[in-house]
Amino acid sequence: MSAIKIEHITKTYDKGSVTALNDISLEVAKGELFGLIGPDGAGKSSLFRILTTLLIADKGTATVDGFDVVKDYKQIRGCVGYMPGKFSLYQDLTVEENLTFFASLFGTTISENYDLIKDIYVQIEPFKKRRAGKLSGGMKQKLALCCALIHKPTVLFLDEPTTGVDAVSRKEFWEMLKRLKEQQITIMVSTPYMDEANLCERIALIQNGELLSVDTPEKIVASYPQQLYAVKADNMHKILNDVRDYENLQSVYAFGEYLHTTFKTDEAQSEPKLIAYLQQKNNSGIEIRKIEPTIEDSFIRLMTEASTS
């Protein structure tokens, strides 16, 4: 049995004028660390809210741990942990009070499930008398995770847990997730950060309420169909405009300090031909080399394909 099974879920807002999720189907295995990757407004929060029984879909069905999200909402509320993107903590309560409050909601105590949160809680324990509103972003995130875990859930939903958190805390957070996974907890986590996609076992790329791809990050990258090139010159603004006018161009976009480019027809002569063209356009300091795509390149390609089809 899958830990999460989503079948043809559609959700609209504003009397159907906004489609947040369009016919989404997806399965997550027990104990899997699954990532939902997509930009703002892609539909990630809507899906989390449906799976945690806070929102009802217009169409389709979903189960969490075998329980139906509509009929069995009470059982689901007891077995899932949910860390929403915003406002999951009571800012005026202290660290300890927040945790005690969440434990009492589920009829448990901090000491009963202390083993599960111990690794995370020891990091915030020195601040246990501090109000949640006065904690740093990384500390708030750790406390929110402890609160989502305090009743020992079997499935954990984390909506953009690392947004607005510094790089060190982000890294620590992903290490904590790996340890939770070792305890057989199924984790569905959303993030707008592409680098975090590689830390998941499988990911779904989502845009405008549609799933563009569902697979392991490695397989998504391996399915990139073309040779990708990194291109650079002294004047990046000029070279971008020139490459856009190149007749054999398939795609080009800025990526860090390079342009990433593919050609309509790729051949051994592709690199020298582009160099000759760019030289003829008076570009200097031209650099071009073959590169391996990243998950972000794959996402850009899938998004472009989806928006032009």
Ligand SMILES: Nc1ncnc2c1ncn2[C@@H]1O[C@H](COP(=O)(O)OP(=O)(O)OP(=O)(O)O)[C@@H](O)[C@H]1O
């Ligand atoms: N209560 C609502 N009323 C109307 N439209 C909404 C509502 N909630 C979400 N939407 C719209 O539905 C779409 C999906 O939003 P959702 O919040 O699910 O996406 P998201 O990927 O979580 O993005 P974000 O990180 O910005 O919340 C967006 O176009 C959003 O504007």
